[in-house]
Amino acid sequence: DIQMTQSPSSLSASVGDRVTITCRASQGISNSLAWYQQKPGKAPKLLLYAASRLESGVPSRFSGSGSGTDYTLTISSLQPEDFATYYCQQYYSTPPTFGQGTKVEIK
């Protein structure tokens, strides 16, 4: 199985900050990467797929990049509603596997 490692595990940031979360796969995944946002007590929400494609309805302040084994989720200007936990997930091979999550907290 492909292992996904996110960093950091948590971060504190202020409204308006630029935030970057990194996801590393244990082998190359050819941009087969999705990012999700999860708020407490709620289901995950798909943000991006194919590493950089924005899901319909997701604000353009969210963006993704990367290649090979290393990928990044960037929030260009953090908004109050963005405080949540973010997960990456590879779908290059079955089983699909998730990173351990990055919790974005208010500074």
Added chain:
Amino acid sequence: EVQLVESGGGLVQPGGSLRLSCAASGFTFSSYWMSWVRQAPGKGLEWVANIKQDGSEKYYVDSVKGRFTISRDNAKNSLYLQMNSLRAEDTAVYYCARDRSGYGDSRVYMDVWGKGTTVTVSS
């Protein structure tokens, strides 16, 4: 409105069984792979199983192979997860999710999620 609604969770003793259901609406259920994903208390997400549109292919995470069975009834727009020989480590919120296939096969990400149903395995 596209919607997934899970049911069937509850408290069960170790070694017991439980059947989860997921009712789909607002989209053509028979056109999509479907998955179950779980989240243990305070932990991250773990994909459990998925099933092809016609039910002909099923895949499982190693930790549930031989104990859990995924199935679907396209006539009823419903997805199921039969869970046998339950263990304490199966305690989690179980989400039903609609799959979007990146390669036209079992390699999927999830674009629609239900709100989840809670399974607690404890004596």
